Amino acid sequence: MKRKLREHITCSMCGGDAVLKHGDYQRNGILHHDFPYYECTQCGEKHYDLDLLIELNEREKNVEATA
Ligand SMILES: [Zn+2]
Numbered sequence: 001m002k003r004k005l006r007e008h009i010t011c012s013m014c015g016g017d018a019v020l021k022h023g024d025y026q027r028n029g030i031l032h033h034d035f036p037y038y039e040c041t042q043c044g045e046k047h048y049d050l051d052l053l054i055e056l057n058e059r060e061k062n063v064e065a066t067a
Pocket residue numbers: 011012013014015016017040041042043044045
């Protein structure tokens with residue numbers, strides 16, 4: 001993933017500052033390492049970038065197709 005992401009966003013839960021982090025993200029039985037997400041410094045809510053989730057959908061489709 002080479003796309004440039006913003007360093008922080010506004011938390012949609014509390015309006016606080018959510019900062020960019022990277023970590024493991026498991027979805028549909030597939031573990032994605034070093035996946036970018038935003039974690040709110042106030043409420044701890046995690047936010048995922050919508051475009052990245054769309055990208056993941058495409059990748060998971062490909063995984064299923066080749067399995
Ligand atoms: Zn928050």
